[in-house]
Amino acid sequence: MSDESKIATGFSSPPCFAHELELDDNGYLGVDAQTALDVVRFRKAKRDELIAARLKLTVKERRAIAAAIAAELDHIISPAGGMTISLYWPIRGEPDMRGWMTRVIETGARIALPVVKVKAQPMIFREWTPGCAMAPGIWQIPVPADGEEIIPDVVISPLVGFDAECYRLGYGGGYFDRTLAALSPRPKVIGIGYAASRLSTIFPQPHDIPMDHIATGSGDILTRGG
Numbered sequence: 001m002s003d004e005s006k007i008a009t010g011f012s013s014p015p016c017f018a019h020e021l022e023l024d025d026n027g028y029l030g031v032d033a034q035t036a037l038d039v040v041r042f043r044k045a046k047r048d049e050l051i052a053a054r055l056k057l058t059v060k061e062r063r064a065i066a067a068a069i070a071a072e073l074d075h076i077i078s079p080a081g082g083m084t085i086s087l088y089w090p091i092r093g094e095p096d097m098r099g100w101m102t103r104v105i106e107t108g109a110r111i112a113l114p115v116v117k118v119k120a121q122p123m124i125f126r127e128w129t130p131g132c133a134m135a136p137g138i139w140q141i142p143v144p145a146d147g148e149e150i151i152p153d154v155v156i157s158p159l160v161g162f163d164a165e166c167y168r169l170g171y172g173g174g175y176f177d178r179t180l181a182a183l184s185p186r187p188k189v190i191g192i193g194y195a196a197s198r199l200s201t202i203f204p205q206p207h208d209i210p211m212d213h214i215a216t217g218s219g220d221i222l223t224r225g226g
């Protein structure tokens, strides 16, 4: 601790900022309105920047990174019969993991995709198999057209950005955070994205749920708290 803050507070531990927290409409602790607005602005600017940067990668580069991420995923979770793993249908330059999804099914594991049934609510998951009937979901992203709701053991989520604490920056809908908050027991959560999408911090807010691992195909798998 710096001498300056010791002098300022007279205490040997950092000051408590609990008085700056308040309950929002959802009943959870939030930061003050100005801070929340600053974070929203920062995230929007970073999203636009990071998506534009990854769209500049060539198809060949993106393919090589997706293959390296697949190898890291095999290392982290070893897909096998009895497991249900959720992934995503790639958009806007996200790593395309559809080849790996098919290989995972060959191990006997099941693949699920997220479905936004109600805007600004937790997503549900439906099983995906190669060639299954698909229908356009939110943002026209294809989702399995029908099938019962299933609960994944492992959720693999695409990252627009991430930080060293394994916090995720997504598309600003709060969908993964809401979904993870609603799942009990909580699945293992792995974020995947590009090494160049790393930020020093995403300024985590009370609603942000960190990933357990982040794989970028760079050979350096991030583990929360590790």
Ligand SMILES: Nc1nc2c(c(=O)[nH]1)N(C=O)[C@@H](CNc1ccc(C(=O)N[C@@H](CCC(=O)O)C(=O)O)cc1)CN2
Pocket (backbone or CB within 6 Å): 088, 089, 090, 091, 094, 114, 115, 116, 123, 138, 139, 141, 158, 170, 171, 172, 173, 174, 175, 176
């Ligand atoms: N490929 C893929 N599929 C996915 C996700 C993903 O990240 N990647 N999702 C992962 O979650 C879900 C969709 N995520 C979405 C996130 C935001 C908005 C959206 O409407 N954003 C608003 C801004 C929100 C706001 O500011 O309140 C917008 O762009 O206008 C839509 C879908 C489900 N499917």
Ligand SMILES: Nc1ncnc2c1ncn2[C@@H]1O[C@H](COP(=O)(O)OP(=O)(O)OP(=O)(O)O)[C@@H](O)[C@H]1O
Pocket (backbone or CB within 6 Å): 026, 043, 168, 169, 170, 171, 172, 173, 174, 175, 176, 177, 178, 181, 207, 208
């Ligand atoms: N558990 C929750 N309950 C209620 N609102 C939430 C919850 N999680 C997130 N939100 C809301 O969603 C908004 C967007 O969150 P955030 O910026 O973290 O989205 P994101 O993780 O980038 O998006 P996505 O997961 O959709 O890709 C937040 O400002 C917050 O109001």
